[in-house]
Every structure is written in structure tokens, then in C-alpha cells.
Amino acid sequence: MQTEFCKQLGVEVPIFAFTHCRDVVVEVSKAGGIGVLGAVGFSHAQLKEELDWIDEHIGDHIYGVDTAIPQKYEGQGETDPDKLVEMLKAAIPEQHREFANKLLADHGVPEWPEQDDEVTLSFSEAQAQVLVDEALTRPKCRMIVNALGTPPAAIVEQVHQSGRLIGALAGRLKHGINHKNAGLDFIVCQGSEGGGHAGEVTSIILWPQMVDAVAPLPVLAAGGIGNGRQIMAAMSMGVQGVWLGSRWLNSSEAHAEPAQRESYMKATSEDTVRSRSFTGKTARMLKNEWTEAWERDDTPDPLPMPLQGYLSFDAQRRTHRYAGVGDCQKVAFNPVGQIVGEINEIESCRDIMMRLMTEYSEAYDRLHAINPE
Numbered sequence: 001m002q003t004e005f006c007k008q009l010g011v012e013v014p015i016f017a018f019t020h021c022r023d024v025v026v027e028v029s030k031a032g033g034i035g036v037l038g039a040v041g042f043s044h045a046q047l048k049e050e051l052d053w054i055d056e057h058i059g060d061h062i063y064g065v066d067t068a069i070p071q072k073y074e075g076q077g078e079t080d081p082d083k084l085v086e087m088l089k090a091a092i093p094e095q096h097r098e099f100a101n102k103l104l105a106d107h108g109v110p111e112w113p114e115q116d117d118e119v120t121l122s123f124s125e126a127q128a129q130v131l132v133d134e135a136l137t138r139p140k141c142r143m144i145v146n147a148l149g150t151p152p153a154a155i156v157e158q159v160h161q162s163g164r165l166i167g168a169l170a171g172r173l174k175h176g177i178n179h180k181n182a183g184l185d186f187i188v189c190q191g192s193e194g195g196g197h198a199g200e201v202t203s204i205i206l207w208p209q210m211v212d213a214v215a216p217l218p219v220l221a222a223g224g225i226g227n228g229r230q231i232m233a234a235m236s237m238g239v240q241g242v243w244l245g246s247r248w249l250n251s252s253e254a255h256a257e258p259a260q261r262e263s264y265m266k267a268t269s270e271d272t273v274r275s276r277s278f279t280g281k282t283a284r285m286l287k288n289e290w291t292e293a294w295e296r297d298d299t300p301d302p303l304p305m306p307l308q309g310y311l312s313f314d315a316q317r318r319t320h321r322y323a324g325v326g327d328c329q330k331v332a333f334n335p336v337g338q339i340v341g342e343i344n345e346i347e348s349c350r351d352i353m354m355r356l357m358t359e360y361s362e363a364y365d366r367l368h369a370i371n372p373e
């Protein structure tokens with residue numbers, strides 16, 4: 001299964017695991033793939049702590065770090081991260097705050113216990129720069145990936161100067177072409193069925209179009225991959241690897257409360273929706289009373305990114321911490337793709353990796369049997 005891109009990175013298996021959990025990063029990298037830590041929710045100090053732990057546990061394997069610098073966002077141009085956060089928090093209308101707080105209260109979601117009001121959401125260049133600087137001090141971190149836009153030229157240059165690769169997610173063809181023109185080393189092409197921020201075009205349409213549009217740049221296929229048959233399909237379209245996010249959410253190493261795991265296990269592939277209600281940009285997540293409430297005509301419209309993210313940050317952390325309390329799951333933030341319909345048990349990352357590879361070779365054999373020549 002090793003591709004040219006794997007060889008360039010020095011890994012065995014072209015399976016990339018996007019995750020916010022350090023244990024998943026370590027387990028996937030140790031199983032031959034590459035774990036990529038999503039850093040958007042970490043302060044500088046928190047990221048440092050996570051990377052210290054990863055460096056200590058990952059052995060000789062490598063990993064990546066993922067940032068989120070949108071192409072356009074409120075407060076763009078402010079270079080002081082603290083000032084930016086103050087400005088954004090102050091810009092949230094009271095009507096929106098009241099609506100969000102009432103939704104949580106009506107569903108019995110307990111208040112956040114500490115007085116600590118730190119909001120760690122790095123949806124800007126100023127905040128991401130600090131995270132990139134930290135990641136680049138780590139020899140085992142071999143790639144930086146950016147979500148939601150082409151990374152700024154200075155960051156591309158900085159990552160290249162450090163001898164590492166930089167890529168970015170693209171949910172539309174024109175975004176992939178912009179990434180290529182900006183000198184990125186690879187594209188993560190995510191179709192609409194994927195979890196988190198996702199565009200409108202489905203993977204089976206978008207992947208081959210992207211492969212052709214950015215050739216010879218390597219493309220990693222994302223969105224809707226949960227088993228080895230889907231990996232086989234993606235590889236047959238000319239991608240150099242696959243990038244999975246939802247699959248790890250219920251792995252035994254992922255950090256999740258039992259009630260959240262249960263929501264993922266109960267859901268079918270029809271239970272997700274693309275909604276702006278948590279971050280301000282369309283992201284795929286489990287449909288519930290929170291996502292529906294923000295859609296109604298008589299309720300406030302979601303704010304643009306990153307204001308909606310700051311507004312909903314309290315909802316995100318409270319619904320995760322108190323996942324099993326009251327009707328919390330009815331308003332919980334549960335981002336996931338349509339493959340959620342296949343997430344029916346808790347497996348270790350190593351078992352998931354083994355299963356993906358076995359299913360891939362079975363699919364390969366099946367195809368070969370159709371036309372042995």
C-alpha cells in the first residue's frame with residue numbers, strides 16, 4: 001500500500017488520522033500511518049503539553065499538526081492574538097448570547113464550574129502562528145496542515161525552510177488550485193460527506209477532479225472513508241493516501257464521554273447535517289435540537305466565523321463535559337461525517353488500522369478476481 005508520498009514521508013501505510021486526541025496520534029503513527037493533531041482548540045501552553053506527551057510516547061514515528069486559518073474571517077489583520085479575542089468576544093450580540101444560554105438551560109446543561117473564562121479557539125493567523133512555531137520545534141512533527149484556507153505565504157515559507165511538508169484541506173476544486181499556486185506540497189481533498197467543515201460536492205465526484213486539477217501534486221482523499229473498501233475506491237482514483245477523521249472518534253483511545261459515544265453509535269448515516277450553528281461555517285455534525293434551533297425563521301442567524309465559534313464555545317465545552325446530564329445530547333456538539341452509520345462499536349486504533357488494511361486487500365483481491373489479466 002506504500003505510495004510515493006508515503007516514501008517521501010518515510011511511512012509504511014498511506015492512512016492519515018485527523019484527531020484532537022494525542023493518544024490517537026500516537027497509536028495510528030505506531031501502527032504505520034500518520035496521526036495528525038488538530039490544534040485549533042489548544043492554547044500555546046496546551047499544545048506544548050500535548051506535543052511533549054506525543055514526543056515521549058511515539059518512539060521513532062512521525063506525526064503532523066493541523067491548524068485552522070480561514071481564508072476570510074472577522075478581525076482579519078489584527079496581529080495581537082489577545083486583542084483579537086477581546087474584540088471578537090465584544091462583537092457577539094446580546095440577543096445571540098441569550099438565545100444560546102436559554103437553549104442550554106432548557107435542556108438542563110449544567111454551567112461550567114470554574115470561573116476561568118479562557119476561550120482557546122485559534123481561528124486566525126495570529127493565533128495559529130504561535131502554534132506553528134511550537135510544532136516546528138519538534139523534530140518528529142514532519143507536516144503542517146491547514147484547514148479552511150490557503151495558509152499565509154510566510155507560514156508556507158517557514159515550514160519549507162524547516163524542511164517539512166505543508167498541505168491544506170480543500171472542499172472545492174478552486175481551493176485546491178489556489179493551494180497548488182501557493183506552493184503547498186499536498187492537498188487533502190474532502191468531499192461533502194465528511195465530518196467537520198465540508199463543502200457541497202461529494203467525494204466520488206471531487207477526488208478524481210482534484211487529482212487531475214492539481215497534478216502532479218499528491219492528493220489525500222478525505223470525506224466518507226470508514227472502511228477498507230472505501231480506501232480501495234479512493235486509491236483507484238489516483239490519490240496518494242487517505243485522510244480519516246470520523247473513524248477515530250469512537251476509538252478506545254479517543255477522549256469522549258460515554259453519552260457522546262452512545263450518540264455516535266446510535267446514529268445512522270442519515271442523522272448528520274451541514275450546519276453553521278457551531279462555528280459560523282458549514283460543518284457536518286449530528287443533527288439535533290441545537291442545529292435545528294439555529295435554522296428557524298424566528299431565531300437569530302448564526303454569526304460569521306469565528307464569532308459563532310466564540311459564542312458556542314461554552315456550549316461545546318459544557319455539552320462535552322456533561323454529555324450524559326439532562327437532555328444534553330439534544331444540544332451537544334457532535335461533529336461527524338456520514339460514515340457515522342458504520343460506527344457501531346468501540347475499537348482500538350490498532351484494531352481499526354488492521355481492519356482497514358485487511359479490508360483493503362480483500363477489496364483488491366475481489367477486483368483482481370473480476371479481471372485476473
Ligand SMILES: Cc1cc2nc3c(=O)[nH]c(=O)nc-3n(C[C@H](O)[C@H](O)[C@H](O)COP(=O)(O)O)c2cc1C
Pocket residue numbers: 018038039040066067068146147169190193194195196197222223224225243244245246247335336337338339
Ligand atoms: C470531530 C471532527 C473535528 C474536525 N476538526 C477539524 C479541524 O480542526 N481541522 C481540520 O483540518 N479538519 C477537521 N475535521 C475534518 C477532518 O480533518 C477530516 O477531513 C474529515 O473528518 C474527513 O471525513 P470523515 O469524517 O468522513 O473521515 C474534523 C472532523 C471531525 C469529525
